Amino acid sequence: MAPVTSGSTRTRSTASHPGHPDLAAYRARELGRVRFRRALTLLVMTLLMPGSAQLVMGRKQVGRLAVRVWLACVGSALLLAAVGWLWPEVLFRLAADTTVLAVLRTGLTVLAIGWTLLLIDAWRLGDPLRLRQKQRLAMVGLNGTVVFAVAGSLLFASHLVAVQRDFITTMFGDGVASAAEHGRYNVLLIGGDAGDGRWGLRTDSMTVASIDEETGRTILFGLPRNMTNFPFPEGSELAAEFPDGYDCETCTLNSLATWAADHRDLFKGSETPGIDATIEGIEGITGLKINYYTLVNMEGFKSLVTAMGGLTLNVRDRIPIGVPVVDYIEPGVRRLNGFQTLWFARSRESADDYSRMARQKCVMSAMLQQLSPQTVLTKFEALADASTHLIETDLPASEVGEFTQLALRAKSQKVGTVSFVPPAINTSDPDIDKIRTMIDDAITKSEQPSGSGRKKGPGFSKSSSGASTGGSIGSLSSGYAANQSADLSKVC
Template sequence: MHDRHGSSRFTTGDRAARVRFRRAMALMLMTLLLPGSAQLVAGNRKVGRIALRIWMVTGFSVVVTLGAALFQHEVVFYLVSNTVVLGFLRFALMLAAIGWAVLFMDAWRIGQPLSLGLQHRRAAVGLNGVLCLSVAGSLLFGAHLVGVQRDFMLTMFSSSKVTGAHDGRYNVLLLGGDSGAGRWGLRPDSMTVASIDARTGRTVLIALPRNMENFPFVKGSVMAQQFPDGFDADYLNGVSTWAGDNTELFPKSKNPGVDATIMAIEGITGLKINYWAMVNLEGFKDLVDAVGGVTLNVRAPIPVGGLGNDVTGYIQPGVRKLNGHDTLWFARARDGSDDYSRMARQKCVMNAMLNQISPQVAVRNFEKIAKASSAMISTDVPASEVDRFMQLAIEAKGQKISTLSLVPPMIVTAHPDIKLIHRKVKEAIARADGTAPKPAKAKSHAGDLVTGGSVGSLHSGYAANQADDLGAAC
């Protein structure tokens, strides 16, 4: 800029000040892009070389890991489930946050802030503060998320007992109820065995009614010794309460109710149970809210309330996205319905959750999901097996889910035909494996009666309870 006489308004001192300012800003931007580069060119070169080497090794490791993850999902599952790796990563992120912040402060020092004019000094301080807080804050937040995941793994998957697949399948008992972890005085509200192909993830859901009576326990178990002629003391969902009242029979058990229930499930189905998971239904709604809701086909008005209390409203029919509160009532409502219709709706919720929760949704809502899951589930799945089941869940996503429910009209719950149940379980698994012929023509449920929100009736059976394709039946 020139005045009217053509002479420059900027003196040599002004130009030197601008150079110093640009240099100071450049040093901080260099630290943002290549930590240590500012020290390498204008400060302690030894520090600069160490920082750059760490940055290059870290960048290379991240690129290699991301590349491997694109082709091998197991890499990601291993990283997010291994508590040793998570502990190391958390510590590394915290060190990186501190180290990077120190490099920013040193770059600001190298820029000789006291030699800058007041306005330039304020701008340099502002930029340095923004960069330092942004980078260090992001890394510390990342360390926090890693810590959440590590705590989740340590809290949720504390068992160390690993069991292998039985006949090529993992059988996981899913128990649902209003109780929390360790509160087995309350009866499980639902019992389902998820039989998962160890190679493909293809899943068969085998549901057992809570009101089944006179069933045998697996041979050789302590419960079979107590009830050699079958359980006649209560319904199936009362086994856990009975075991809780007789804990002296389970001296080495941490969860007598669970163990006794497993003995019953194995005796009824003929399957060997690998692991169990107890789902607190009240906590389930928090998980649904954490993933943003779940879309379900509501075929008839579903009452909200009941179960001994007043009905306060209805979930109206239609294909709609439900929040956690409404999804919970969709799954558990029994007013104007029956247990078997409710079992059918619960399977539809399981199918929707499996197919609608994407990895992207899980990442976006990671902390909420971890918090909800910790309050919702107790399980004996060991941490070392989590990556395996995550991979199987990915494999199962998009595949058909088969269902078999041991309910009327096929099974008389008061006097179940155990030989028939064993045969039906084997047939359902064989059809899912593709080793048994499928029905000549799948039954069409178009125009069928809808009872309690589920296609079918107590007399004819509910479509979602007996299906080779659960998604189509829902």
Template sequence: MSDVADATARIQFRRGLTLTLMTLVMPGSAQLVTGNKKVGRIAVRIWLGVLALGAVLLLVSMVSRRGLFVLATNSTLLHLGTWLLIAGAIAWVVLMLDAWRLAQPLRMERSHRLWMTGLNSVLCFVTAGTMLFAAHLVSTGNSMIGTVFASESSEGPADGRYNVLLLGGDSGPDRNGARPDSLTVASVDADTGRTVLVGLPRNLQDIPFPKGTVMHEQFPDGFDSCEGDCYLNSVNTWANDHADLFPASYGERPGLLATMDAVEAITGLDLAYYAMVDMSGFSQLVDAVGGVTVDVKERTAIDGIGRPVSGYIEAGTQKLTGDQALWYSRSRVDNDDFSRMGRQKCVMNAMLQQLNPKDVLLNIQKIADSSKSLLDTNIPGGTLGEFMDLALKAKSQKVSTVSLVPPAVYTGNPDYDKVHSMISSAVDKAEGKKAPPQAGLRAAELKVPDVGGEAKDPRKDNQSSDLSGTC
């Protein structure tokens, strides 16, 4: 009798284990076998539909990575996906508990019942927890897209390239708004992702403006008659202070859009979008992804702008925290603006090369939180899929730089025809085209001046055909 009882107990235990694992692999299958068949059929059909959807997405990713990114950044689909994941988590747990009921646990031996209770609890926690965490990630991403990339106006590439103005600045008690102290145009080939970074000194003078713009009407001979220093980074402040002069099309960003007008005239590039990066938000972003590894070329001061130096970032390859990366990018104590511009290009390149989908996924909440305070942009959410695809392409391409710095360009009295030639030549070289003779510049004009035998000089990174090689 004992042998029969033991055999019955083992059968009961295997039955319970089988029903639970069936529900884990194919929700609803346990109900089809020995429960409510109607519920089982509905659950199995939904599960097969999910598998079919996964197969379709896999096919899309193999055929068109950009298409997958477009779907993954669609706000409506993300909102729907959040609620479907929550509903799926609840339904899966209910089916798992029902499979446990169908296993008739009260008829099992005590030890078997304890094992099955533990297993079922763990599987309920893992399946529901995974799906609810996925729902959280989707919701967080959707919220970030809706908050940061809220613009609905999109622009196509100009001459096959997306030209985006990247601005870095921060507000403070001594500043009227966030004055951009770092200005770079990222010119990205719309097909290959090949990128040219054009660095513009903040103290560039005699700024021209396109005809027909408010700034050209106010300064037809260039930005040289404003109050105070008439530098490139002052255009933003002047336009914001005279916002009533600008048409409604400039919206609440007359300063940024006026700066875009100026940069278009300076570079000869048609700008599609801008992205204003707040310095404190940048520090948070670097921390969110675990830091960034940079070859620090010169001992760089921390603080020292309006207050005492509080420390130094020593030379050598090291992983920088957000605060260190921020000061390495912005410090000009013991060096100059042009050294700072070179360091900024290397930090940009390091972030591009080192940021990967795994880091983004694992730190999506931190990235989303930092991005809301980090970024002010007119890039619309509808174009994110395309830009994500371009970013991955750019990782496999060389990044070039051309900067409007001495000795090639005298910032106090720039030759803008020469500037246009420099940029045109850099873009042509990046695209594999041979630049026309008149567009070329003497090699001596692009050399960094002798700085006393320094082995490494960040200013050399202002003019580079391959930042990864020079940084």
């Protein structure tokens, strides 16, 4: 009688036969897995080190070139990081150099193209036609995603570099740098009243930011637009026209720009007679040498705040919006959009000019603290676009890096403010000697050691108290705290 053989024994016996279809299918599946893993490995190798896949697959010349380029890029990035850590001013200068930016943009574009070609070649080396259909589809999708991510990131970075270069070229000129005076840069910040034909013609707000060239410690000297009866620097065009001072029925500080536009012949060769005249007036009042100016379109200012994502401010009183009033900004710590921030800074309904000046100083303080490097990086294109349409300055491109570094230093320093307004100064008959003494005292005090500086904050204090008028602590008779303070953030 023949022995009984189990079904499992027959299966093992027949499966061990070299020509059995189950064994062929098994081997095909295993070979497919090996090919898929190889294709996936080549893709990952190219993603982590471009050229490495070509090296292991025999394309030595292409592989060596790509690896060398990649190592050079990584080495350059590490070197820049080290330089930025040890000497940040060098990195800022490079970031403001249009030639360096042009080279970087080209390099990023070439890198994007080269890396994309290597990823496609790695996909080809993975022999996709010999993969199973699902594996082939998976590799096509994965390779496409990686190519899109790598090339897209590099091309977007190239685009941002182009935006930075265009911003530097459009915003800043190639003029001669102005040296610091007694260790300080004095930058005139002008808010131009918006409207047709008024760009740079009606100076609504004037503040001199006096910045220590070493520490970045800043004092804001506020000048009221209604000041009159003030002198001009000796030897200037306006000193010759007004030897006894700027004193007539319509002779206010903010009228200088309009007056100069009507007397362009006195400012031959100047493209900005209104700015030149305003600078002469402010230098005559303060005795400070103005290094540079920045003119901000007050109406367009809301675009900059909008690009920032809004500004958080401590609103102490209801602030009217519009003329006539159409709405209010309600009291409290609020995140204001660009439109609301503009009216917070310029509203005069139920307030006076000097309360408004105090609010404007608080806006400056909040912007300094809240416009962080992270905000600039994430919203750079919108900020650059807004700035080129609303800001005019004579700061040369060669100094952008220096002033960027000073602005970052200023964030950790107390910002002082001194305004030449009542009750300290009679704006219709200003005591020029007293004004200059106030300036000297403020600068001397700011240059004294002040411990570790101020803690980082939003640019205002939630806990500061005191009666307020028109949104600012203080009153017309006693003065507004934000107009006279050694630490602006504590009184905003």
